[in-house]
Amino acid sequence: DTAVSQTPKYLVTQMGNDKSIKCEQNLGHDTMYWYKQDSKKFLKIMFSYNNKELIINETVPNRFSPKSPDKAHLNLHINSLELGDSAVYFCASSLSGGYYEQYFGPGTRLTVT
Amino acid sequence: LAKTTQPISMDSYEGQEVNITCSHNNIATNDYITWYQQFPSQGPRFIIQGYKTKVTNEVASLFIPADRKSSTLSLPRVSLSDTAVYYCLVVLPTGNQFYFGTGTSLTVIP
Numbered sequence: 001d002t003a004v005s006q007t008p009k010y011l012v013t014q015m016g017n018d019k020s021i022k023c024e025q026n027l028g029h030d031t032m033y034w035y036k037q038d039s040k041k042f043l044k045i046m047f048s049y050n051n052k053e054l055i056i057n058e059t060v061p062n063r064f065s066p067k068s069p070d071k072a073h074l075n076l077h078i079n080s081l082e083l084g085d086s087a088v089y090f091c092a093s094s095l096s097g098g099y100y101e102q103y104f105g106p107g108t109r110l111t112v113t
Numbered sequence: 114l115a116k117t118t119q120p121i122s123m124d125s126y127e128g129q130e131v132n133i134t135c136s137h138n139n140i141a142t143n144d145y146i147t148w149y150q151q152f153p154s155q156g157p158r159f160i161i162q163g164y165k166t167k168v169t170n171e172v173a174s175l176f177i178p179a180d181r182k183s184s185t186l187s188l189p190r191v192s193l194s195d196t197a198v199y200y201c202l203v204v205l206p207t208g209n210q211f212y213f214g215t216g217t218s219l220t221v222i223p
Contacts, residue, residue, distance in 0.1 A: 004156075033211075041198060043157070043213035090156045099145050099204055102211070104156025 003027050004105040006091050012111045013081055020067075021076045021108045023091030032074035033102065034066060035090040043090070049074055050096050078110075086112045117201045117214040124220045131188045133217050135201030138182050146177060146184045149200045151216070157200060161186070188219075196221045 004025045013019055025032065031050040037043045047066045048055045054066065063079045078085060091105040118136040125131045137146065145164050149157040161168055163175040163184070174187040188195060198216040 035213075040215075042215055043151075043200065045211050045213075048211075092156070099162070101147070101159035101162065102157075104158070107154070107156055 003103050004091060004093055006089075006105040006108050008108060009106065010109050010111075012113065014113055015081055015083060017081050018077070018079045019081060019110070020078070021089055021091075021110070023074050023076070023105060025072055025091075025093040025103070025105075027093055027103060029093040029095055029103070030071060031094050031096045032068070033092040033094075034074065034076050035092065035104075037088045037090060037107070039087070046076075047074075081112045083112050086110055116212055117203060119199075119201055119214055119217045121215060122218040122220070124222055125191055126222050127192055128190050131191050131195075131219060131221075133186045133188075133199055133201075133219070134183060135186070135214075136183050137201070137203050140181050140203050145204045146175065146181075147202050147204050148173070148175065148186045149202070149213070151198045151200065153197075157213070160199075162204070191219075191221045193221050193223060195219065 007022045033048045034046040035043055036046055046057050046060045049066055065077050067075045067077055088107045088109050090107045092102040094100045094102040145162055147162040148160045150160050151157040161170055161173050161175045163177055165177050168175045176185040198218050200213045200216040202211055202213050
């Protein structure tokens, strides 16, 4: 069974569109994350979220919003897509506390044209 | 937020031991040091984590000096399948904030 899954794997869309990426984990973790990896392979955290708290990286534009229907899912919604949003987006999960290892999904490659 | 500095790239021949050093001068008292491995087109994968001295698992060893301002990931007898990017990060105990640096791209040569 896949521990952390993401859909879609590839997403090609035009500027100005709104899109969502879905993430699901079956590990029983209580904290989930979204990361962005740019073309230079720099991996940057965007959000971390558990039942109690959403922590937003202050550099993330408010066009990005995480939505969690339940503990096992954390979707990423992006409004008004821009060319600079093109990247690979990774979802991850862990137990809360910060010391625990994170399990990453396979990534979603977003291309904005 | 403690940032890390690593060499951008390293090359090694198969069968050799590889040591990748990470600098984290601003590490806080309660921070842990964690290493991840990333293969192309995959998400990062946890390798090892430690607080001080030495930690060893079936994959790697992690050496941390007393001042904890640096750490060294040691991969014994690397193979071609160890070619990947290795990230060192300092884990904060609160806030779930994780900083992945630029990573070290390791290429294992036959």
